[in-house]
Amino acid sequence: MARYLNEREVGFDADTIGFPNIGACMGVVLQTDNGLYGFHAMPGDVDRIAGFLQFIQNSGLHGNNVHLYGSCIRSKRCGGSESQWKTEMTSLAGGLNYHGPVSGFDMPAYPNRKDGTADTTYLEYRRDTVGSKCKIYYKRMSKMTVDTGTNPTADPIGRITPRRGAFVVEPPRVEVALNAAIIRTFWNKGEMHEVPSRDIDTFDV
Numbered sequence: 506m507a508r509y510l511n512e513r514e515v516g517f518d519a520d521t522i523g524f525p526n527i528g529a530c531m532g533v534v535l536q537t538d539n540g541l542y543g544f545h546a547m548p549g550d551v552d553r554i555a556g557f558l559q560f561i562q563n564s565g566l567h568g569n570n571v572h573l574y575g576s577c578i579r580s581k582r583c584g585g586s587e588s589q590w591k592t593e594m595t596s597l598a599g600g601l602n603y604h605g606p607v608s609g610f611d612m613p614a615y616p617n618r619k620d621g622t623a624d625t626t627y628l629e630y631r632r633d634t635v636g637s638k639c640k641i642y643y644k645r646m647s648k649m650t651v652d653t654g655t656n657p658t659a660d661p662i663g664r665i666t667p668r669r670g671a672f673v674v675e676p677p678r679v680e681v682a683l684n685a686a687i688i689r690t691f692w693n694k695g696e697m698h699e700v701p702s703r704d705i706d707t708f709d710v
Contacts, residue, residue, distance in 0.1 A: 509682035510545040523629040531577035532628040539568035554600030556665035556672035576610040642697035653680040
């Protein structure tokens with residue numbers, strides 16, 4: 506079962522983490538040898554990484570760190586700068602006490618919809634069955650549909666919230682995303698765009 510995270514939500518899945526409606530946000534995933542931890546980070550959320558670390562440590566599923574990912578539309582979040590993206594990822598890695606490879610994809614900024622409203626992007630990480638990496642997929646959000654519902658009891662999604670000078674993980678106050686699917690049309694056959702390895706930037710921290 507995949508996990509789908511809205512703004513400032515955190516969650517775990519063994520194989521797949523999806524992020525609906527990425528605009529100026531970033532889809533952050535920490536891959537461990539037990540699975541994937543995700544955080545839908547809004548702009549300025551570097552300090553909330555403490556809540557993400559709390560969520561990881563309290564899960565009881567952590568295992569060894571393998572890879573850290575952070576993908577965004579850099580023109581909206583980092584002024585188009587790879588250097589700024591690296592600086593933010595280095596700060597996130599520090600907050601997670603993470604050392605190792607860091608990777609990310611500079612996602613396309615889509616034009617507005619026909620009605621003039623801003624379009625966003627759907628982002629998904631899938632744990633590769635070979636090696637210690639994830640495959641990255643994306644799709645224009647207007648070509649996706651997201652089903653919402655009650656937060657699962659057995660493996661709930663959390664939301665990082667400030668409380669008394671600290672960031673804590675609490676249940677979201679709204680319905681959570683339970684599924685994301687492509688809107689099938691004659692021209693849109695139902696597959697996302699897979700990011701080729703040459704378009705994924707990687708460095709070590």
